[in-house]
Amino acid sequence: MKQPFPFSAIVGQDDMKTAMILTAVDPGIGGVLVFGDRGTGKSTAVRALAALLPPIEVVKGCPINAATSAECPDWAELETNQTEERPTPVIDLPLGVTEDRVVGALDIERALTRGEKAFEPGLLARANRGYLYIDEVNLLEDHIVDLLLDVAQSGENVVEREGLSIRHAARFVLVGSGNPEEGELRPQLLDRFGLSVEVRSPQDVAERIEVIRRRDAYERKPEAFVKRYAKEDAKVRAAIVDARGRIGVVAAGNAILGDCAELCLALGSDGLRGELTLLRAARALAAYEGAKRVTRKHLRRIAPLALSHRLRRDPLDEAGSSTRVNRTVETVLA
Amino acid sequence: MSDTSWHLAAAALDILAVDPAALGGAVLRMRASPDRDRVLAAFAPALPLRKLPISISDEQLMGGVDLGATLAAGKIVRSSGFFATPCTAVIPMAERCAPALAAKLCQLSDKGLTHGILALDEGIEADEALPDSLSDRLAFHIAPEGRRPRDWPKRPAIDAGRPLAADEAIAQLTLLAARFGIASLRAPLLAWQAAQAHATLQGRAHAHSGDIELAAALVYPHRATQVPDADTPADQQPAPEEQTQQDEGTSDTQTALPDTEMLIEAVAALLPPGLLQTLGQTRSARVAKGSGAGKLRKSNRRGRPLPSRPGRLGGDARIDLIATLRAAAPWQPLRRKHQPDRTGLLIRPSDIRTKRYAQHSDRLLIFSVDASGSAAMARLGEAKGAIELLLAEAYASRDHVALISFRGTQAETLLPPTRSLVQTKRRLSALPGGGGTPLAAGLQSAMTLAAQSAGQGMTPTIIVLTDGRANIALDGSAHRATAAEDARTVARAIRAQGTESLVIDMSNRPQPALQDLGRTLDGGYIALPRADAHRMTDAVTAALAG
Numbered sequence: 001m002k003q004p005f006p007f008s009a010i011v012g013q014d015d016m017k018t019a020m021i022l023t024a025v026d027p028g029i030g031g032v033l034v035f036g037d038r039g040t041g042k043s044t045a046v047r048a049l050a051a052l053l054p055p056i057e058v059v060k061g062c063p064i065n066a067a068t069s070a071e072c073p074d075w076a077e078l079e080t081n082q083t084e085e086r087p088t089p090v091i092d093l094p095l096g097v098t099e100d101r102v103v104g105a106l107d108i109e110r111a112l113t114r115g116e117k118a119f120e121p122g123l124l125a126r127a128n129r130g131y132l133y134i135d136e137v138n139l140l141e142d143h144i145v146d147l148l149l150d151v152a153q154s155g156e157n158v159v160e161r162e163g164l165s166i167r168h169a170a171r172f173v174l175v176g177s178g179n180p181e182e183g184e185l186r187p188q189l190l191d192r193f194g195l196s197v198e199v200r201s202p203q204d205v206a207e208r209i210e211v212i213r214r215r216d217a218y219e220r221k222p223e224a225f226v227k228r229y230a231k232e233d234a235k236v237r238a239a240i241v242d243a244r245g246r247i248g249v250v251a252a253g254n255a256i257l258g259d260c261a262e263l264c265l266a267l268g269s270d271g272l273r274g275e276l277t278l279l280r281a282a283r284a285l286a287a288y289e290g291a292k293r294v295t296r297k298h299l300r301r302i303a304p305l306a307l308s309h310r311l312r313r314d315p316l317d318e319a320g321s322s323t324r325v326n327r328t329v330e331t332v333l334a
Numbered sequence: 335m336s337d338t339s340w341h342l343a344a345a346a347l348d349i350l351a352v353d354p355a356a357l358g359g360a361v362l363r364m365r366a367s368p369d370r371d372r373v374l375a376a377f378a379p380a381l382p383l384r385k386l387p388i389s390i391s392d393e394q395l396m397g398g399v400d401l402g403a404t405l406a407a408g409k410i411v412r413s414s415g416f417f418a419t420p421c422t423a424v425i426p427m428a429e430r431c432a433p434a435l436a437a438k439l440c441q442l443s444d445k446g447l448t449h450g451i452l453a454l455d456e457g458i459e460a461d462e463a464l465p466d467s468l469s470d471r472l473a474f475h476i477a478p479e480g481r482r483p484r485d486w487p488k489r490p491a492i493d494a495g496r497p498l499a500a501d502e503a504i505a506q507l508t509l510l511a512a513r514f515g516i517a518s519l520r521a522p523l524l525a526w527q528a529a530q531a532h533a534t535l536q537g538r539a540h541a542h543s544g545d546i547e548l549a550a551a552l553v554y555p556h557r558a559t560q561v562p563d564a565d566t567p568a569d570q571q572p573a574p575e576e577q578t579q580q581d582e583g584t585s586d587t588q589t590a591l592p593d594t595e596m597l598i599e600a601v602a603a604l605l606p607p608g609l610l611q612t613l614g615q616t617r618s619a620r621v622a623k624g625s626g627a628g629k630l631r632k633s634n635r636r637g638r639p640l641p642s643r644p645g646r647l648g649g650d651a652r653i654d655l656i657a658t659l660r661a662a663a664p665w666q667p668l669r670r671k672h673q674p675d676r677t678g679l680l681i682r683p684s685d686i687r688t689k690r691y692a693q694h695s696d697r698l699l700i701f702s703v704d705a706s707g708s709a710a711m712a713r714l715g716e717a718k719g720a721i722e723l724l725l726a727e728a729y730a731s732r733d734h735v736a737l738i739s740f741r742g743t744q745a746e747t748l749l750p751p752t753r754s755l756v757q758t759k760r761r762l763s764a765l766p767g768g769g770g771t772p773l774a775a776g777l778q779s780a781m782t783l784a785a786q787s788a789g790q791g792m793t794p795t796i797i798v799l800t801d802g803r804a805n806i807a808l809d810g811s812a813h814r815a816t817a818a819e820d821a822r823t824v825a826r827a828i829r830a831q832g833t834e835s836l837v838i839d840m841s842n843r844p845q846p847a848l849q850d851l852g853r854t855l856d857g858g859y860i861a862l863p864r865a866d867a868h869r870m871t872d873a874v875t876a877a878l879a880g
Contacts, residue, residue, distance in 0.1 A: 037517040037518060038466065038467065038470045038517070038518045038520070039470060039517070039518025039519045039520035039521070040517070040518070040519065041519070043444055047444075092441055094434070094437050094438045094441050095433055095434040095436075095437035095438070096432065096433070096434020096435065096437065096438065098392070098652075099652070100652065101392075106655075111655075114678060115677075115678035115679060135437060135440070135441070135467075136433070136437055136467060139433050139437075163655075179466075179467075186789065200517075201517040201518065201519055202519075205508065205509055205512055208508045208511075208512060208519060208522070209504060209505045209508045209509075211519050212504050212507070212508050212519065212522050212523050212526065213501065213504055215519075215523050216500075216504060216523065216526060219356065219523075219527070
């Protein structure tokens, strides 16, 4: 398998890149939803992010990527204390995936051939401490969506079936992509995503040409191309690691909290998740940019990402919800 | 024209054979015929061709445990995936390929594991086609028209044209894609790959202008969403000018411009007929098939459990362990005799039982009734009668009925989805008439209700009864043109939502505007100028069944 396209070589699509970096800085933001046309680099960006992220320390052979042997589930039957470095997992959840493969199931082969009751971990186990990527999330079967909602919310995967009773940690960042023309996403699932981004193919011809040029260079000599951007990628990685360390000390004053609440009130977003995500993401952005405190500038940048998918959708509004958010931001933060 | 399409088909297949991995593959849209066999025979990629049936299971596609062999051997036998042995995949009946399979193939193709996919699309209707996600990744769309020319696959020599620098060629192709309104950036990339492959085929080290022209003609026409305005070349002036401030690559694009004109003509000549008509229409029927909430009658996931059935594991089937063991139990002594050295249960693939569930999906008929002054006088009584009759039927077939009336300036949900006969009769008899015709508002309410009920697992159908003289816009203003435009907008939204619909024209003379509305909704249209309640019920029942 060839190396993924370098993250920093992606032309434009700043919103998408920022959103993904922010979830890397603070996984608690709760995932990114990327909606847009085909062939705009959605999948490319997710796969590039995987290669960009710093590796994680895991117990050797642990099926859920636990950091210490204490966190390793007992069904894994691991005896070792040794840890190893693994790249941050980015797990693809394809359409039409079976429930068994997502949550894990009784290991049928072992059960039938050896008569043993064993658990075969699913995709959720492998995605723990990493990313779960769903392409065409809007076409996903309802029962899988329900499952994911529950696990994404609780951070724990509970399997109660076929005589098994097993639970394990499943904390992951959900990254979904899709084309809104082919189907809407249920509001419940929309709400679970922390940030949402609308991507469009670049309207500027020069930018489009640059995309094709880079892609062509990559197709022809992947190694050389990846090498060319390795330095840039390393810079982004260092900034992410740095921001992770500093996010705890970034201050958010009362004025900023007030701004968050006012924004959400003005937009009429349901629940308090809007405010919380807005604040968390703004703080992550401030940390990433090296600021000491969250300012209105950060809020302005984050508001469309954090709030546009939480509005009541008007099916006849052609303008799109991010325009509505921007308009409100201008009046509230004026 | 038909000869050209055949020659293009030959060119596409030749190019695809050069570099199937980079080009993704091709869609061959033809019915099964001797002609298609000839086309396939002419396709000779370096790797062997292998059929990939659309019913392929996950284990076969991605690799997994071979259950039959595992049970027979008593130890785990893994099978390798479809693409483990390099081959060019041929997908027969590709128009019936499920979005799930397409998604998995896209994933494999993105990871660079596929070596070209030739999708044999036998679709007849425009809606029957390979899922867009996959067809976007395949470079060519081959649809030869008419009969095969006698001397095919010999094709006219292509003028090499002048040599082009790679940068200029890429700029040209990108610009061209933009002018045809092709949003996906895969298109220019694939075209560029195709041009290079064709150059290789012709023994040239670099792509010439002839290669570019051919590649554009092969990759762009079926992706185009707009026809470039050839009459107003002034249109394109601003774009390059904007670039002057941003990019040094401007010189490329500007020298490319005259050439692009020629290319545009070449591609425009090949645009599928009827492109202009289909523009602006949302493609319906194909929306959100994956999330088929409500429509699924039998499933193996949710709903009331049914007796389990013998079946094969794999794909999305779930094993019913108890039933499997029960099926295997009587055979144990016999099998033990044959395999005395094996421990544990001896289970054969034929013992496997899989779970099944039935999910009842209720149909919901949403009546959106025009109670305006113009309609009220003549037809409201009949509409009421028809709804009562349908409701009586629904009582037997377990359908739900909802009622929305629109009059004056707004629509009102008189009856939320219900099966209650008494309640409906009471609300119906109280249905007042009079006022303007806010058709758009009535449609909008029906749409909202349909979306809600679909979320609750029902299968909604919208039935609009109106005399068609929409005169109140969505914002409540009395303006005929705006009202009609609003109605169309909402109808498009309903269509995009994938809700089935039916327009019943109850005016004295059939209204062309309502026929249009039926078309926009992609639903049925019935003109019932002099119907009584019984005839209307029969018509609705017939239309819904068909």
